Structure formats: C-alpha cells, structure tokens
Amino acid sequence: MGALKICRETVWSNLPEHLMERVLECLPVDCFFRFRAVCRGLNVLFSSQYFNSIARNSQPFLILCPSNTQLPLLIYSFFTRTWRTIPLSLPHNCLINFRGSSSGLLLADISANFWFGYNSPMLCVCNPLTQTCSTLPETVSVSRIMAKAILPVGNKRNEYTVMVVGMSSTGKVLVEAYNSTTKAWKVAGSIRDVVIRNESMFFCKGYLFCVTATEGIMAYNVEQGITTTMAIPNADVHNLWTRLACCKSRVVLVRTIEENYSLKGLIMWELVFHEMAKDCKWEEIERMPCSVCEKFRRSSNSNWFECVGVGDEICFRANESMEILVYDLSTSSWNWLTKFPTDLRYVSMRCLPLEIMIGTEFS
Template structure:
C-alpha cells in the first residue's frame, strides 16, 4: 500500500509543489480491483463527493465487495444492530468502538403505510434483508447507497426458515428453506437476474434454530444437521447438497457453524457433555483433510454462567462472525460471549440496555457495517 500512496502523491504534485491534474494515462490502466482497493481507504464523506466524477465511482456504492473493504479499512464502521419482531421500525445501534448507543433511524419513509411493519432477517456486507409480512415480500436495503429493492414472495402463502443473505461480486443471493413442502425444498433468489430457483431439500432435517443462518464457505452455505450431528453444504451456483467428509467431535450437545468469509475458514461452536447437558463450550476450526481442530475453550466460570442462562435449551443459542470475533448469543438473555482470535481473548460482554430493551430483549442480533 505504501507503493500505491507514492504513486498518488507524485501524480497530485508537480515539481513546483503545486497541485496538478492526475495523468489519465496512468489511472486508466489501473486494474479495477486495485483502484477499488485504493478508494476503500478514503473517508466515506470524501468518497461520496467523488461519485459525480465517474460512473465507475458511482456504481461502487452498490458493490458488496467494496462495502466490505471499506468497512474493514475504517475504524468507525462496526455496529451492533438489535431487532425485535414486535417493535416494528425500532433498530437501536450499539457502537462497538465507543461502547455507546447511537440514535440512528433507518430510512423506511419510502414504504407505504401497509408495509410499515418490517422484521430484520439477515445482514451481509452492509446489506440488510427485512420481511414485510403485510405485503408478502422481502426488502433488501443498501444503506450506504440509500437504495432498496422489494422482492415478492415466490409462493402464496409462503413459510420459510433459515433465510441467509449472501453477497456476491455482482449482487446478492437469498437462500431459504420451505418447511411446509413435502421435501423441505430450498429456494434461492438471485439479484443478478431477479429470479427464483427451486431445489431439493435435505434429509435428515437440519438443526431447528430459526436464528442461525447458513455459514458461507467456499461458495456454499454450510449447516449442521440434527443428531447424530453432521455438517452439510449447499452449493449456491449448482443448487446441490453435499455432506462434508469430516468426523464431528464426540459428546456434542449442540452444534453451530460459523464462517470467516474473508479468511476462508469454517468454525464449529459446540457444547460438550452428556445427557443433553453441556459442561464445556468449545471452538473448532476445519483444518486440512477435513479434520476439526480444537482452537479454544470458554473459561469454566464463564461457561457455567452462559449455560445457566440458556437453561440447557440450546435452541436459543446462535452465533455469528464479525471482524476477527465470534459472537455467541442466547435469545433469552441480554448478554453475549465474544471470542477474539487476534488477541486470543474471551469476553463475557454485557451491553448497557435501556429498561425497554431489557423488558423486550431482542431475538435477532446482527453486526452491521
């Protein structure tokens, strides 16, 4: 990146020290991915002011890959977004850098009164997916670009589970299971051509956890099955299922899969115990040869506290990855566990909720960047 900075500096200054126009012969030859990487280091306000100078710059705010790079480069981009299905339009943001709540209203003014009830379902690289129950559709928002798209349900009536929003180089895809069909069909929406495709479901049934999304890994979504536990993947391009050729750790009481999409790694979060009671919470990484390699264990005191608030009902437990950390949450308790990898740190984090938030507690917790 230092080399890139020197090119920029030399192109902006003449020998006399005065500002000069950038040589288009140099900048026009830069590969698009390199230019995108350089622009991701600009402050957001500066970049937004540049949009009118180039069609390519204007289109970048619609690019999930650029949003992801910009979020990684910025130290003020990490927020904890909370949602409750009975509080329509109420989405408090927790600033993880400053450790404080922010009053930020999401722009739903463009919705008609009949579609005012929205439920947050999934997020990915700055994109948010909501359901609009009253209008039988989904709503996908790009807050940076201030754009949105309403996607009608493919069937009426339509029931779905495990909805997962996945960003792609040219847009995004929505994955979900249709539990009321005879074969538990999988449905995929592709924003590139605005189309739905239907695929076979998977038997045996996947783990019944309405808050756990699929883990994106190597172009597929990975899920854990019910007991006896195993890991399966769904190829988003081919629409096919495959059982991962790996042996699961022994004495598992529950399983959740989490992925680091930037690092290309797949993790398993699981409880270890007998008779359905967890005595330990551990973390494994999928290594070479399809082996699960244990990398961390939650400290005993912290583990006991977390398991006690779950009442050993692990359907309430769900996990997600965010910027070098795995967040382990329980739907019934306003605390969560963060496992850091860079610092090898386990934290029992209690966010200061308002009385209204504690009374309601939030059934979906997502990081939004």
C-alpha cells in the same frame, strides 16, 4: 472568523486525496451518507475503488436487530468501540425476523404486515444506511421455506442473490435462487430429504451451511449443486444447542457442554477444508474457560445462546443478556463488549460488513 473559515477551506482543498480517504475511514458508520451529500468531491471519494478497497479490509460491524420495527438497529464499531443506533424504515405494524446478512444488506421475514397485502411471512432485503427496502416476489417452486440466506453482492452496485431451501408441493427438497438483476426466482437444484433446524444459513467458500434437525451439518455447493452432510463432532457430549459461525473464510461450530441441564461451557471446532465431499474434518480450537463461563451463565436465565462471526471475532450473546462476549480467533483471547446503550433485550445478532454499506442502493 472569516479568516479562519478561509484557512479551513484552504487546508481541506489542499489535503492529498489519500489522506482525505484515511480521515473518511474514521467516520461513524451512520455519517457516511451525510458526508457524501456535502459536495461532489466527497461523494466521488466515497465511491472510489481505493476507498472501497480500504473499507473491505477494515473491521466489520456487529449489528443487533430487534423484531419490533419501532426499535432501532444497534450497530457496534470495533474501531471506535462504541454502539450507535440507526432507525428502521418499515411500517410500525410489521413483525420482522432477520435471517442473515451479507455485505451490508439484511435478509428478513416480514409477517402480519398488511402493507404488503399478505398475512404470511414475506422475504425482504434491507439496506439500513440508505433506509431502503426491497420486497421479493413469491418463490416459484418452493412452497414451504426451511432455510434462507443472502449471498455476497457482485461487482455491480445493485446486485445480490437470495437462496432458499424448502419443500415443493410434490414433497421434494429444492434450492431456489433469486437474482436481483433479473428480479426473478429460479430453481438452482435439489437435495436429498433433510429437515433444517434453523431458518438461517450462511455462505462461505462457495457453500451454503446450516444445522439440520438430525444434529448434522449440511453443506450445499452453490456452483455444482452437490450436497454434503457432515456429522457433528463429539455427539456423545450432552448438549442442547449447536451453532455455526462464519469468520471471514473460516467455518466454526459451537456446542454447549451441559451437566444436569446446567451450562458448563462451550466447545468450538473449525472445519478444515480439503475436498468437501471427500476429505474434511473438524478440529477443536477452543473451550470456554470456567471463569468466563460463570459470568456468561449468570447473564442469562437459560442455556440458549446465539453467536455470529464478525471478522476474526466470534460474538456470543446469552438469552436476554445485555452483554456480548467476544472470542478473537487471531489472538485466542476472550473479551466483553460494553453493554447496550438501551434496554433492547429481544434482538438477534447479525454481521454487517462495511464496504457495500457505502455503495449499495436499491433502484
């Protein structure tokens, strides 16, 4: 036994660094921090620029987030094709609604939580792997938030930005931004009157995107403070649900096709970028096949669905369904993921990239 132990230690100590990094790449997502604690050398490898560059190019994870903090997060690895659970580190009396994610951080509303001393919802940023949570102060000028998003972190480990769109006390629609470095909100701009349907937004190619209540798409240029409103294609098609998804740098719009309130399929369009304010258009890229639609419809008791972009995939979940349908943009193919390992029905889907899960921690 002693000789075997010495042999193992010799093999690992003599293994080239690039091979060690490849081995570490294959670890399950919830094992990263346990292995970082093994020794100083492994911790350095996990924090290295080379390993993080590999991780940035790897397939991100799909995360399912429950509204009840007594239930764990569910994370699906497209690499191992398995589900794993990670517990939340929030008080059990919380009601939590996840509104977005970016680079391994989750943006959420917390309500009915006397731990914070408020009865109204508060914004919170969580890192599920480090089991850390940072609550944000109240906005300065926005009194009623309509939509919110978390933007990619910067080059520094503890850096992120949260942006909200909402009404001020004077009735103006403002954009406010929270900077994690200064720990303060600042008015970033104003937009013309608009009512946003969904409280979630996402950031892509310098724009914040969301669906408005008037069946349009709002695109807000974060750097220039310019708002563009785009019409939704095929507005004459009878449908009840419109969704947006971001797949890497691609913006995809999904709408239902319905007949007598029965789901007949989904249509997908991609936004073709030129100059956003002058020349952009939607191009149809896919219609859900009838055979796929039939199973998708049977898995739910309504036409409600949610979708999220994860790498090159768009993941769909019908209402209360235990299965996830995936459309691969790179291969134009439809597939089903394995069912959830536990009976978690009331969950919302969010994309959780791998790379900053390793390096981001709250101070």
